[in-house]
Amino acid sequence: METNGSTIMNQILQNLKTGATEIADIPCPQVRSGHLLIQTRMSVVSAGTERMLVEFGKANLLEKAKQQPDKVKQVIDKIKTDGLAPTLEAVRTKLDQPLALGYSNVGTVLEVGRGVEGFAVGDRVISNGPHAEIVHVPKHLCAKIPDGVDDEEAAFTVIASIGLQGIRLANPTLGETFVVTGLGLIGLITVQLLRAHGCRVLGADFDPGKLQIAKSLGAEIVDLSKGEDPLAAARTFSKGRGVDGVLITASTKSSEPVHQAAHMCRKRGRIVLVGVTGLELSRADFYEKELSFQVSCSYGPGRYDAEYEEKGQDYPVGFVRWTEQRNFEAILDMLADGKLHLKSLITHRFPIGQAVEAYEVLGQGKSSLGIILHYDQKQNVQALLNRKTVELSLAPAEEARTGEASVGIIGAGNYTNQVLLPALKQTKASLHTIASSGGVNGLHVGRRHGFVQTTTDTGAMLADPAINTIFVTTRHNTHARYVEEAVKAGKHVFVEKPLCLNRNELQDIQNLRLRPKQILMVGFNRRFSPFTVKMKQLLDTVKEPKTLIMTVNAGDIPAEHWTQDPEVGGGRILGEACHFVDTLRFLVGHPITEVTSHTVGRQPGVKIIEDKATITLRFEDGSLGTVHYFANGHKSYPKERIEVFTAGKILELNNFKELRGYGWNGFTKMKLWSQDKGHKQEMKAFVDAVLNGSDSPIPLSEIYEVTEACLDIVEQMREREQQRRQAEYA
Known part of the structure; x- marks a missing residue:
């Protein structure tokens, strides 16, 4: 997007403290090993997950505490050991951190990281990238889009995989009967996927509009808003035998959907929780029928496994047939074969510049279902890639002089934000540049603490003559490299512990020739x-x-x-x-x-x-x-x-x-x-x-x-x- 002749790298951020949704201008991320850099074409707003996050953000502190009793206990324990003031400051700082919204994205590959195979520049791909002009995504959270599948339908792939993983856990067979409780976006997709498996489906919801969509997709329906009895409907639907399984795709604090599911099922029926409900289970409900109950984890095996997602180590297909990436591919294949139709689920379309309006629609609840965000494909791609630095205030023109401490920080995590910078700001140092790999944390911390600029280009920061002091607060395996680069650039260096991770790194650092009065210090506070x-x-x-x-x-x-x-x-x-x-x-x-x-x-x-x-x-x-x-x-x-x-x-x-x-x-x-x-x-x-x-x-x-x-x-x-x-x- 061009604004007054300058390129803007838009990304949607959510403030969990205030509930405010913001379109922020962030630096372009650098491609890392095992990742893809993707220019977004469009993305889907998740009506369930993202609405829940927005509502949580808008709640007051007491309401937030009621929603997270386990976190409240952690806070109380921290007050006992560390004191009230530092604990409250830590809570405020944590809530003030921005959350990148979105996880179902379509785009074009711009750069391929080292070690990535099967993808090339120019490929059209889906990913779990956020709502942003350019996203940086691990290879196993991406999949190539087959020819003939349009962007809008492909954009639902990651969301659809949540429903697919729930179905895989339920293990339906041809002719079985299933109930889908909650006909939001994932619920309606689940209806289609079950129908594609050859199952008969009964859908239950309070929204007549969603029920009609489910009916058009081949499901029988129960209108809960009219007081229709879901247990009686399930009994009739299953010819008195009890249904073979229930997939709960609703979002509620009540445990009633699980209780009802148990009563709907036949003996040894299967219940899979895909959404969010209360979990006060009755032993009698499950014991007498020997029911199975399972909670589905997101897109499938590999989710939240750093070895799979971050390090790129795949599970052997002979042992794990359906990983999250292979679930993505299955959805895309169904779209290509015409067995899955998602256009009817789109209720709103917005350009990325009107994303705040999209979230206002989301907050209205029932009137929205599938909200698509479109991104301008006519903008200067090279200008976006080159936009590694974002100015936060007027930068000084002159070089850093002797007797000054002009600071650049590599790393914008919790320690930097909550501990180091509050202490550093009480000194006579001037805060110039803060670097982060993804851009979001650097932008937030930079604005919060008054930096001149934020960047994702550490090389340019190290070469900047306006900076004479570097702080390294990144993950430990990068400390030695950044120390070497900063010392060679003639900067004073403060590195948060440890200095390095092995003897070779230590030897390399010991071999460095520091200039007279050049300081290298480790954060042994x-x-x-x-x-x-x-x-x-x-x-x-x-x-x-x-x-x-x-x-x-x-x-x-x-x-x-x-x-x-x-x-x-x-x-x-x-x-x-x-x-x-x-x-x-x-x-x-x-x-x-x-x-x-x-x-x-x-x-x-x-x-x-x-x-x-x-x-x-x-x-x-x-x-x-x-x-x-x-x-x-x-x-x-x-x-x-x-x-x-x-x-x-x-x-x-x-x-x-x-x-x-x-x-x-x-x-x-x-x-x-x-x-x-x-x-x-x-x-x-x-x-x-x-x-x-x-x-x-x-x-x-x-x-x-x-x-x-x-x-x-x-x-x-x-x-x-x-x-x-x-x-x-x-």
């Missing part, structure tokens, strides 16, 4: 906490060895989370426990000479053991430090505790909120109202060093030493685990 500084002052008065114990109630993170992936996050020892190794190194004030580590024994079904470990550190002065890093505790217990024993005295730090001293002259207690892990002091120390041309607040030798120690720890753990496995199979 705990050594800057006023509690830790006070402990250090007290301990420096004692000249004999210390015994330090740090207990970390780390909390469970699923094995599938990226931080647990050795190739991406490095595991939790490298990714987080490095903090605690550095904290003890700082308190002792002497080099680490030896490390040992032990993990808990492996238990059946437990994939990760590295996050349940005890680490022992020996120091040059004879001090002994132990880090108990445990992910198998309860989240209501405080996360971090440090105890130091030396010279007949003890220091006890509880969760960076309270420090107690036993046997110290003139010191017994230090307490703050809220937790302070040192982020503000860390940012000030780093920025002041940049401004004053002084040395790094953390000596580079200590950063390398702590990184070496953590690599040693992880190598010990993994070597022992490998030896254990070899012994098992010997």
